[in-house]
Amino acid sequence: MKQLPIDAVLPELLQALRDGTNAVLVAEPGAGKTTRVPLALLQEKWLNGRKIVMLEPRRLAARSAAKYMATTLGEQVGETVGYRVRLDTKVSAKTKIEVVTEGVLTRMLQEDQALEQVGAVLFDEFHERHLHGDLGLALTLQSQSLLREELRLLVMSATLDAEPVAELLGGAPVIQSSGRVFPVETVYRSTRVEGRIETQVASTIVEAIREHEGDVLVFLPGVGEIRRTAGLLAQSGLASSIRIAELHGNLPLEAQDAAVAPCKPGERKVVLATSIAESSLTVEGIRIVVDCGLMRVPKFSPRTGMTRLETVPVSQASADQRRGRAGRLAPGVCYRLWTEQEHPYLPPHNAPELLEADLAPLALELSAWGADDPGELMWLDAPPQAAYRQALELLKLLQALDADGRITSRGARIAKLGLHPRLGFMLLKAEELNLLDEACELAGLLSERDLLPQERNVDVSLRLEALHGAGGRLEADRGAVQRIKAQAKQWRQMVKAKEQEDQGKRDWKGTSYAGLLIALAYPDRIAQKRADGRYLLANGRGAALPELQPLSRSAFLAAAELDDAGSESRIRLAAELDLDMLEQAAGEQFQAEESVEWDPGAQAVRARRRIRLGSIILKETPIQQPAPELIAAALADGIASAGLGLLSMSKAARQLQARMQLMAHHNSGWPDVSEAALLATVHDWLLPHLYGMKNKSDLQRLNMVQLLEGLLTWGQRQELDEQVPTHMTVPSGSRIPIDYSDPDAPFIAVRLQELFGLRETPRLAGGRLPLTLHLLSPSQRPVQVTRDLRSFWNEAYFEVKKDLKGRYPKHYWPDDPYAAQPTNRVKPLT
Template identity: 50%
Template sequence: MTPLSPPPIDSALAITAVLPRLKAALARHSAAVQVAPPGAGKTTAVPLALLEEEWLAGQRILLLAPRRLAARTAARRMAAMLGERVGRTVGYRVRLESRVGPDTRVEVVTEGVLTRMLQTDPSLAGVGLVIFDEFHERSLDADLGLALCRDIQGVLNETLRLLVMSATLDPVAVTGLLDQAPLIRCDGRAFAVETRYAGRPANRPLERRVVDVIRQSVAAGEGSLLVFLPGAPEIRRVDRLLNEGGLPAGWTTAPLYGYLPRDRQDAAIAPAPPGCYKIVLTTAIAETSLTIDGIAVVVDSGLQRAARFDPGSGMTRLVTLPVSRASADQRRGRAGRVGPGICYRLWTEATHQTLPPYNRPEILDADLAGLSLELAAWGVKTPDTLGWLDPPPAAAFQAASRLLMDLGALNKDGTISRHGRQMAELPLHPRLAHMLLMAKKESMGGLACRIAAILSERDPFHFGGRKRDADLRLRLAVLHPSGKGILPSIDECTLDAAATRRILTVAAMLQKRLGVTKTSPPTGDPGRVLGWAYPDRIAQRRAGTSGRFLLANGRGAYLNPSDPLSASDYLVVAHLDGERREARIFLAAATDRHTLLNQFADHIHWQESVAWDTRRQAVSAGRKQKLGTLVLADRPLTEPVPDRVLTAMLEGIRGNGLETLPWNRRLRNWQRRILLLARIDADGGPWPDVSDAALFGTLEAWLAPYLAGIVRLKQLTPDIFSKALGSQLTWRQGRLLEELAPSHILVPSGSRLPIDYRREIPVLAVRIQEMLGSAATPAIANGRMPLMLHLLSPAGRPAQITRDLAGFWQNSYAEVKRELKGRYPKHYWPDDPLQATPTARVRPKKPNQQ
């Protein structure tokens, strides 16, 4: 290979001032950290400047770019600096595209490509330097790539050097991970950027406020704009608003986001023609790595879209979040590349101080199934074997490992299986890789490749209104030449031709990797194929509803009732928004019970269920055929195990509460009598605790033996309940209860009256005339506790309350007699109550009446 002459690097680039220090650091150390502001030239100048270093010894440099567009752009710029075409000294590898040759020394690769290269050749033979550019983005693949490179450094590749670069990176943690690697800082040479905090009124939609600021800047003639929005839908809406309202002559809009066709991406980053201006509407894709010439103004919405994975549900949802201060600074820097610039921020200066300092690493919030499979293929069972800036969260990693076990990718001991290795060789999420391999076995590989391509790329349908059609079969239909004109019967639905072409390209690549012969059209059942990828998202329509579903993982999901799939009994769901209570379904395929029974026979089981039915207030016993949480069939259980019936009955009683048992006044009084004896430590103790709390906590001990054959509350009669309560007393206590705390007591008139035990001191309500002739207050507990007497008038109202009957006769009777005699003259009011005859009648019987 002919040595290169030193490449022409623009001395105006700020990075040139620190290149000697960087070269010296990498000559002495195996790693270094480079911090340089946006526009310093680190992405393109550093790899070229290091090409002829002695320690590199003619080996290749891998430059990691965060996105495909950034990789292609960086490679083209470096090739232009060398006066060459891409693919000679400088090339790139991205998904579905490679421009490298035998003389290529600098390969710009996306982060996932590096992982594939490491798995194919763990020594990275012929590679002397790996540069992690824009590492502050902290993507999952970048963190994994750095961990794997650190693992081989000095072992499988003894001369490998690592360089981590960023504009807004907090370098302390990175230098620590790299064994205190030297840190080289570069001061920027960017032009001054004026920051204007434009705010956003709460009642003003984001897109309209963005348009307001854009028009204000255009009217002021401030120059071409770069506008940061959270996602493609917002970009399309702002683009529409700007063009519907009209722009001055010479002004154009240029959307820029990941799924745009390559020619439109290239057009967006190209400089505007002389005398013209452009408004580039972009996502975070333009935050780093890309240089868009001619930008003088940045409008920053302050929002970004990020994925958040829930290990509990196994679902990922997209959330819109405020940007970090580091990201805001990156965006702001884009306005100072060619001259003094302006940055409009759609938030207040006070709000700016509350933003997080850095973006949250993706590894903390992502689905880790792919990471777990890569580690297993690397020979690592647990992440702590490797060095991480932020280790994968334990809950998410365990959820990922469980999924891989379910897919057959891992053996029981956690090592990768043969099936898992085949999955790891496919450039897909483990779910989709498993789907392809299973479908191939059943001659549906071609169909599976198309489904995987649809799921990996953007939806070929754009729905402008609120209605959607979630049917996967509709997407498959438009991929076939005869189906190009097929559209859902929904207003404002258009077909994205570029997305369709890319899906077909990806499908063809997957078919080649899978070794599947092309068929036109691919045959098979989409619902069955999709089920291999998402067995936990098989959905069953809830009874009596339209569009409401229960997933096999226990979560709820819904479709708009107008969606044709909403009436399906069963679906397999591919895309949904992951909301925690009830997720919205965006893409699914219909299936049926027969298919599920055949496909998941090993996962379906019969489960006997003996449980309390709250609606029927009875024990329900049945056999359920289940797939996850879904009940595919339900049969009655004619002879349930008695112990399970008893357990369910007790659960029902507990759920309803003790008050639902057949209490009556007599039984409640019985309960209070025993509680009284226990409280005063009466003879015959210890007396059992029969309080509601104690009874509730000991149902198995006293009630369970009396529930044999009982399956509903109505069958538990007061008589059975009384026997169950009484079982807590010994035979002796049963006798003593009537002696010490009788339910009734004999009064002087001969009446047998009930005692009320509801109060701390039991009450005997008795008419005054029935106590005549007696001075002794009635008592219980062998005389230890005088009763509280409610001495009643003839009308049954308390005339006196006392525990001292003798005192009443002596001190109060005369006054009570005077008050009541005039009201009840027919009743007996003797002058000397102690010598009078007690009576339950109006007057006592005369001697000749007896």
């Protein structure tokens, strides 16, 4: 057996797991950690006859690692080393090492929380931070803490920030394997990529084949880019000895195996791959890597409740993983389609899927585990609260959780199916409706990428026809069809524990069940056609078909796939929905309600009886005689939302409000009558006076002065008139209104001759607040604003007098304002 870099640190790793229960292993791509470490642990005494379970994020890598280890032992896979992945399991009673994908580990934990038959759980390529990887680690940590102190946990990665993981594992030791099997030259572009990435990738591949030996592994973001690049290469004049192979999760297992297998003598291959080839996978013969620098990741939007695939730059960690593929078997070269100057600006690590994913599956798993709150477990990154709350609401809608958030019997069954709760609910509901076969096929169809990616018609029925080979010109990928049918068969067996009597199909008044089944899985995405041809979704958002097509005639749709770009979603996959069918199958979705509400447009209360599906109103009729208390409450709600403008706030009412607010500002115990406070408490002070009223005209008849005075005690009314009167009688005898619009600076506007003889500034609120004086000229124009009258008489008056006496010579301008007679005339009466 040839030496690999990991061999040098295996003794240290083995000792760490003898001395403790947890460890972190960091080893560069190609070091051999995936296949050497499990075999090295097999003879450890602490294993005590139990199995080793190694978690691999990807199915192809899991199968490949298991086969390689089995070959190393001179055995067939399924003997000492086996694997469990979706739709494919090879284990036996002899199996001591099980390589499993993430969802499989979750199922194992749910079925046996103590993992009694397992001695160690290994988390390989943990840097990818898939949701089920984070969940699996959190669950095994709790299992170790509460049930199995001797259970060993080992987290492995090539590009992991090890310290946070080591801390999460209780201060576990970090073992570092340095060194690579073979050196890899890195070639950056001299300028940024412009135009379509496939064109640049294809030309780089041709250059690499001409300049270097060996096979080529090309990283592209998705299947569409892979196929367009393959088309360009077919036209590029490559030698016939160069084979083009695709490698992605949608391929049949045989095609995946062929892509990673060695070439025939005299042949070279170009493997066009997604991120599936990034980790724990040796593609035989690879000496050249071409990395486009992009990856496609699912991102969930709590705002819309939808997930979309988004193309993003790779992280530096992923780029290093990809680069390492070229140095596994011999010295290699990696072409990066970005500049060396751009590289430091790539994100250091991939964003954890937990922070950007739909958390409904996670929330259901935690509920099945018995955790009422994610905070009960230890996480490297805790689930975002907003997305988690939204996930809980969806699970309640799907009847997986009860009103208190506890898992229901239906929810427990959904969790065991291992697929998204939406689709799990659809299968269980379809079983009750004798539509299980159709639902299992549809679930398989919706779990795959679009069977007809080039088809612009979004009707799911076309995909179902293609699935059954009845699509005419629409031919579906045979590998995808096989996977869908195999998965549908497996789900059918899981849901239907025993054969039931065939009661025949229920009469749904139609032949297409797709719309009904989608509406069961996606009740929030039932869509009603609007007058303009667009659609209103049950969740309240808008949606539109991408172009005019047969479904455009449908009054109702059930949408299985939408994007969430912009203010309205674009419908990607949908089926026509028959509401009668839905009502027969799921009448609980139809909500009957009576609504008595303020109508802002009509400026009146409207009482309606409605049948609705979420935000979609299916039927509305008026209620002739709604209860008076409901009308009054609706009026109060209308005032609270529209403001006091609905009421007749006269000048006197505004002044009273201001006076009361001034007293409240300076005295505790007085009611707050600011507009915000009045609107917030409108049900308390105004509701009893609204009976018998229906609209704004009725509201305008309310006497707001009396209503505001009603908020005061008798003593407060007396105090109000004494301390903040409506008017002030000045020395001339005039009664001047006080303006309280600014509670910090109430004022009067008065001609200065009317204040002669007044020595001090008048004060309000028990002497605590000086009255602001706007002193006017004989023509009522302001000449001075003051809160200190004595200072004005002593200093400013004589300058003002000099100016005004020239302009108003007939008026009275005494030399001593203190001794002068006040007057509201030109001159005082003698």
